[in-house]
Amino acid sequence: MSDFTIATWNVNSLKVRLPQVLDYMANNPVDVLCLQETKLDDEAFPRQAFSDAGLHVCFTGQKTYNGVAIISRTEQTNVQKNIPHFEDAQQRLISATIQGIRIICAYMVNGQDLDSDKFVYKMNWLTALHEYLGSELKQHNQLALLGDFNIAPDDRDVHDPAKWLGGNLVSPQERGFFQGFLDLGLSDAFRLFEQTEKSYSWWDYRQGGFRRNAGLRIDHILLSKALAERCTSCVIDKIPRQHEQPSDHTPVLATIHV
DNA sequence: ATGGCCTGTGCGACAGGA
Numbered sequence: 384m385s386d387f388t389i390a391t392w393n394v395n396s397l398k399v400r401l402p403q404v405l406d407y408m409a410n411n412p413v414d415v416l417c418l419q420e421t422k423l424d425d426e427a428f429p430r431q432a433f434s435d436a437g438l439h440v441c442f443t444g445q446k447t448y449n450g451v452a453i454i455s456r457t458e459q460t461n462v463q464k465n466i467p468h469f470e471d472a473q474q475r476l477i478s479a480t481i482q483g484i485r486i487i488c489a490y491m492v493n494g495q496d497l498d499s500d501k502f503v504y505k506m507n508w509l510t511a512l513h514e515y516l517g518s519e520l521k522q523h524n525q526l527a528l529l530g531d532f533n534i535a536p537d538d539r540d541v542h543d544p545a546k547w548l549g550g551n552l553v554s555p556q557e558r559g560f561f562q563g564f565l566d567l568g569l570s571d572a573f574r575l576f577e578q579t580e581k582s583y584s585w586w587d588y589r590q591g592g593f594r595r596n597a598g599l600r601i602d603h604i605l606l607s608k609a610l611a612e613r614c615t616s617c618v619i620d621k622i623p624r625q626h627e628q629p630s631d632h633t634p635v636l637a638t639i640h641v
Numbered sequence: 642a643t644g645g646c647c648t649g650t651g652c653g654a655c656a657g658g659a
Contacts, residue, residue, distance in 0.1 A: 395658080396648055420658085422649070447649055448657075493659060533659070552659060585659070588646035599659070631647075631658080 386615070387482065387641045389415040391529035391602055392623070393490070393585075393632035397421040397452070400630055401429055403623060404454070405436055411620075413636065414456050415481055417488035417529040421450030428452070443474045451477045451488050451530075469511035476512070478519070482641070484610070485523035487516070489530035494551050502551065505533075509560040516567055526607040528569060531632065533601055536561045536571065540600035542583065552601060569605040572617035572637040584619050585632045592631075593624055604637045613640045 390413045394400040397418060408416060421428070424446045433440045433454060443464040444450030451474065453459065459479040466476055475490045489512065494505035520526055534557045538544040547553045565571065573582075583598025592598060606614055617637040624633035 399648075420648095493657080495657085495659085587659070590645060592646090601659075628647090 384640055386412070386638050387415075387484070388413050388636055388638045389417070389484075389486065389527055389529060389604065390634050390636040391417040391419070391488070391531070391604060392634040393419040393531040393602060393630060395420050395422075395630040395632065397423055397429070397450070398427075399628065401432060403626060403630075405432060407623065407634070408436065408438060408454060415484075415486055416454040416634075417486065418452040418454065419450075419488070419490035419531045421452055422447055423450055441477055441479050443477050445472075445474045449473050449475050449490055451475060451490050453477055453479050453481075453486055453488050455479075455481050455486075457482055466508075466511045466515045469508075469515075471508070475508070480523070483525060484639075485519060485526040487519065487526070487528045487530075489528065489532070491531060491533045493533050494557070496551050497549075497554055497556075506556065506560075509557075513560065513563050513567070516564060516569075520567060520607060524607065524609045526569075527610055527637070528564065528603075528605040529635075530603070531601060532561065532603050534558065534561050535599045535601050536603075539580070540583070542581065542597045542599065552599065564605055568608055570608070570611040570614075572604040572606050572611070572614055573600070573619075573635070575611060575614055576617055582619055584635055586624065588631050602632055602635045604635055606637065606639075610639055614638065615640050
């Protein structure tokens, strides 16, 4: 038996954060790292830097916006880009099987505002993801969905619930989709364990958000039953958020006894 | 204070993020 650690990190530009990502893989026992907001098209992706470090990688991206990647220490098979049967110009999802575990890396839609066209797109995107997850769970007993969900599932996950009440990222509609994922049989790995209060994964760059711990927990790891039963810890690693030139998100890690 | 910051684009502001 050994530990298998999977993680998710919205890097807010892989071009800027590449040294931090390589450093993170060199110095942490992370077997799989899912990245979001790479903001690079596939031609510009630094594949050589990862292969030089002995890492496997799959990715799908576009210039300026979005973009996702999965970094792993071992081979990846059955790589699938985007959500099948969902036409989408935005590159927000990639799946791969690694050591028998189906890994789905997602950068879910922000939505901007409840009366925005972008919120309509968010609802449609989440509907397509729910359908895809149902189909993937039928084929894969061991499945993990990791990423930037752009949903704070509970008021515990919001630094100032009164200020955010009902707004984008915390609306009943968005939380309904999160609950829908749980209803498929997935578990929020972070809530499998006792956690310190006011634990967040994102802090605004403005107004000293990190210093004041004015954050949100919007980056999540959801595990199928077979993985949740063998999950031994889930933590938010705040150290990268303390670095020079940090991403506004910090990594979330889950360890599974395999 | 529907601003404050950061990134990309591309060279001046603006879009987008959350």
